[in-house]
Amino acid sequence: MTISTRLNALWEYANPRKFLATTERVLPVLWLLTAVTLIGGLVWGFFFTPDDFRQGSTVKIIYVHVPSAFLATSAWFMMLVTSLVWLIRRHHVSALASRAAAPIGAVMTMIALITGAIWGQPMWGTWWEWDPRLTSFLVLFLFYLGYIALWEAIEDPDTAADLTSVLCLVGSVFAVLSRYAVYFWNQGLHQGASVLRAGAVTGADTTEKVSNVYAYPLLLSMVGFFLLFVALVFYRTGTEIRARRIKALLARERVNG
Numbered sequence: 001m002t003i004s005t006r007l008n009a010l011w012e013y014a015n016p017r018k019f020l021a022t023t024e025r026v027l028p029v030l031w032l033l034t035a036v037t038l039i040g041g042l043v044w045g046f047f048f049t050p051d052d053f054r055q056g057s058t059v060k061i062i063y064v065h066v067p068s069a070f071l072a073t074s075a076w077f078m079m080l081v082t083s084l085v086w087l088i089r090r091h092h093v094s095a096l097a098s099r100a101a102a103p104i105g106a107v108m109t110m111i112a113l114i115t116g117a118i119w120g121q122p123m124w125g126t127w128w129e130w131d132p133r134l135t136s137f138l139v140l141f142l143f144y145l146g147y148i149a150l151w152e153a154i155e156d157p158d159t160a161a162d163l164t165s166v167l168c169l170v171g172s173v174f175a176v177l178s179r180y181a182v183y184f185w186n187q188g189l190h191q192g193a194s195v196l197r198a199g200a201v202t203g204a205d206t207t208e209k210v211s212n213v214y215a216y217p218l219l220l221s222m223v224g225f226f227l228l229f230v231a232l233v234f235y236r237t238g239t240e241i242r243a244r245r246i247k248a249l250l251a252r253e254r255v256n257g
Contacts, residue, residue, distance in 0.1 A: 014091035016241045023234040030231045038224025045217035052214075061119045062210075063218055067225035069112035069137070075105030075229065076140065076168070076175040079147075083165035093237065095161035096244070098168065099151050100236035104229060106144035113137060136177035143171035157244065 045063035052059040079101050085094035116134065117127045128134065147167055154160035210218065 014085075014089070014093045016093055016245075019093050020238055020241060023238055027231060027234055030227060030234070034224060034227040034231050036224075037220055038228055041217050041219075041221030041224045045214070045221055049213055049217060055123060058119060058122055059214065061115050062214065063221045065112060065115035065119055066218060067222040068108045068115065070222060071225055071229050072105060072109035072112050072137065072140065073175045074226075075101050075108060076144075076171060078233075079105070079168050080172045080175070083168040086161055087165050092161075092244075093241065095157075095165070096240040097233060097237045098164070099161075100240050101229075101233050102144060102147050102151070104232050104236070106141065106148065108225075108229075109137060109141040109144055113141065132177070136174050140171065140174045143167070143174060147171065 042063055046060050049060065051057045079098040082094040082098040082101075085091055086098070113134075116137075120129070121127050147164055150164050150167060151160050154163065
C-alpha cells in the first residue's frame with residue numbers, strides 16, 4: 001500500500017458518519033483499557049510504592065502531576081494538527097475534534113498547575129515561583145480559556161473554526177515553551193526529563209533519573225491518562241457532530257416553517 005493510498009484511507013475518517021460509526025465501535029474497548037491502566041497505575045503508585053527518602057510520601061503526586069502536565073501540552077499539539085487540517089483541507093471533523101479537545105486540555109493544565117503547587121510547596125518552600133516552565137504553563141492555560149471563549153462567542157461555526165485555528169497556531173509557542181522551557185533557560189526550579197528519555201528506565205542513560213520503583217507505575221499511569229484523553233476526545237467530538245446536525249435540522253425547519 002502506497003503512502004498516498006494510506007493517506008486517502010485516513011481522510012475517510014473526516015466523514016462525520018464514518019467517524020461516528022468507527023468511534024462507537026472503538027469507545028467501549030477504549031473505556032475498558034482506560035479504566036484498567038489508569039486505575040492500575042494510580043493504585044500501584046499510591047499504595048504499593050515506598051516513600052522517597054528525601055521527599056517522603058509527597059513524591060507520589062508524580063502519578064497525577066506528570067501525566068496531566070504531559071497531556072496539557074500534548075492536547076494543544078493535537079489541536080494544532082487538527083487546526084492545520086481544517087485550515088488546509090476544510091474538514092469539519094478536524095475542527096470539531098480540536099474544539100472537543102480544548103476543555104480536556106484546559107482541565108489537564110489546571111490539574112498540573114494545582115498539583116505542581118502542592119508538590120512544590122514542601123520541596124521548594126513556595127506555592128508559586130515565576131519559573132520559566134510554570135509561567136509558560138500559566139499562559140498556556142489562559143490560551144485554553146481564550147480558545148474556548150472564542151468558540152462560544154462566534155455564532156458562525158466556520159468563522160469560529162478559522163479564528164480559533166489561528167489562535168491555536170499562536171498558542172503553540174507557549175505549548176512548546178511549557179514542555180521544553182528547562183532546555184531553553186538554565187535558571188529555573190524544574191529539572192529536565194527524567195522518565196520519557198531514552199535509557200531513563202533501562203539505565204542506559206547514566207544521568208539522574210526516576211527510580212524504576214516509581215517509573216513503572218508512572219508509565220502505566222501516563223498510558224491511562226493518554227487513553228482517557230483519546231476516549232474523551234472521541235466522545236466529545238461525536239457529541240459536537242450530533243449537536244451540529246441538530247442545529248442544522250432546526251435551522252432547516254425554521255426556514256421551511
